[in-house]
Amino acid sequence: MDQPIKRHSTLALLGxxxxxxxxxxxxxxxxxxxxxxxxxxxxxxxxxxxxxFSSFFLxxxxxxxxxAIITGSLFSYVFLFSLGGTLASALGMFxxxxxxxxxxxxxxxxxxxxxxxxxxxxxxxxxxxxxxxxAQFIAPPLLLLGLxxxxxxxxxxxxxxxxxxxxxxxxxxxLHDKP
Amino acid sequence: xxxxxxxxxATMKAAIAAIKHSIxxxxxxxxxxxxxxxxxxxxxxxLVYATNTNNLQVVIEGxxxxxxxPLSANETxxxxxxxGNTIVVIHQGAVHVEDSPCKNKLCIAMxxxxxPGQWVACLPNQVFVRIIGxxxxxxxxxxxx
Numbered sequence: 001m002d003q004p005i006k007r008h009s010t011l012a013l014l015g016x017x018x019x020x021x022x023x024x025x026x027x028x029x030x031x032x033x034x035x036x037x038x039x040x041x042x043x044x045x046x047x048x049x050x051x052x053f054s055s056f057f058l059x060x061x062x063x064x065x066x067x068a069i070i071t072g073s074l075f076s077y078v079f080l081f082s083l084g085g086t087l088a089s090a091l092g093m094f095x096x097x098x099x100x101x102x103x104x105x106x107x108x109x110x111x112x113x114x115x116x117x118x119x120x121x122x123x124x125x126x127x128x129x130x131x132x133x134x135a136q137f138i139a140p141p142l143l144l145l146g147l148x149x150x151x152x153x154x155x156x157x158x159x160x161x162x163x164x165x166x167x168x169x170x171x172x173x174x175l176h177d178k179p
Numbered sequence: 180x181x182x183x184x185x186x187x188x189a190t191m192k193a194a195i196a197a198i199k200h201s202i203x204x205x206x207x208x209x210x211x212x213x214x215x216x217x218x219x220x221x222x223x224x225x226l227v228y229a230t231n232t233n234n235l236q237v238v239i240e241g242x243x244x245x246x247x248x249p250l251s252a253n254e255t256x257x258x259x260x261x262x263g264n265t266i267v268v269i270h271q272g273a274v275h276v277e278d279s280p281c282k283n284k285l286c287i288a289m290x291x292x293x294x295p296g297q298w299v300a301c302l303p304n305q306v307f308v309r310i311i312g313x314x315x316x317x318x319x320x321x322x323x324x
Contacts (some may be wrong), residue, residue: 096208104206104208105206105207105208105212106201106204106205106209108201108205108209108213109208109209109213112209112212112213116216116219136226136227137227139223139227140220140223140224140227140228143219143220144220144224147217151213154201155197155198155201158201159200
């Protein structure tokens with residue numbers, strides 16, 4: 001197979017994984033709609049090293065829109081929260097990993113940054129559009145939760161990236177190189 | 180049931196091993212990011228919850244004038260009334276009327292107030308002082324011996 005086809009098939013696999021994990025996430029009962037564990041972000045984190053930015057961004061959009069369709073929030077304000085949070089965290093994670101490099105930062109740091117950026121942007125959006133200044137009262141627990149979930153997801157991704165043969169093969173195919 | 184327990188135990192074991200494995204392999208920027216994140220999270224707790232329990236305000240209303248001060252301020256305010264100047268003092272989280280040109284000096288006799296909902300008034304000089312804000316959760320309405 002030539003490279004673009006390989007890249008597209010990997011993208012399709014990871015996109016499908018995003019949707020599957022979004023469904024699992026949706027099945028877990030949660031006290032508030034904003035609270036998410038973020039397992040749907042695992043494929044996004046893993047794809048940082050695999051794809052060029054264009055494919056990475058496409059995967060992020062697949063995740064945002066797919067998650068909105070699954071949870072039925074595509075045409076509600078929740079979608080804007082999800083879009084803002086995911087975009088901020090995805091861009092932040094991608095930039096950090098590319099600028100610092102694999103030796104400087106592992107998926108653990110990436111995961112924490114992603115979770116905090118996502119939650120931070122959602123708190124700011126809630127502040128601006130819905131709750132006003134009283135949004136500050138939900139900020140500390142959300143940030144703490146993001147810290148914990150980000151750390152756990154990062155640990156998972158780090159172990160997965162070290163042990164998965166599929167991931168190693170995908171890395172060696174150098175999908176992020178221009179053909 | 181025993182199978183479920185075994186699976187749970189094995190999963191827990193694997194998770195703990197994964198966590199141990201990762202923590203020993205923290206890279207420099209991971210530590211920086213973790214430190215900054217912990218700092219941000221805990222300062223947000225302190226900023227939001229510690230400062231907001233003390234957001235009490237002192238509202239002073241006179242004839243055609245009104246002042247708002249934080250209860251934590253240290254201020255001496257002179258309020259102009261029909262009889263003269265009433266002196267209101269905010270000091271160490273409490274408010275009292277220091278001096279007033281009225282006859283009966285009831286406002287001075289009312290003493291200090293420090294909790295939301297409490298008030299001091301000088302009716303002859305038409306000055307009204309009250310404290311607004313969210314009360315601390317562990318506060319008592321009052322106590323007696």
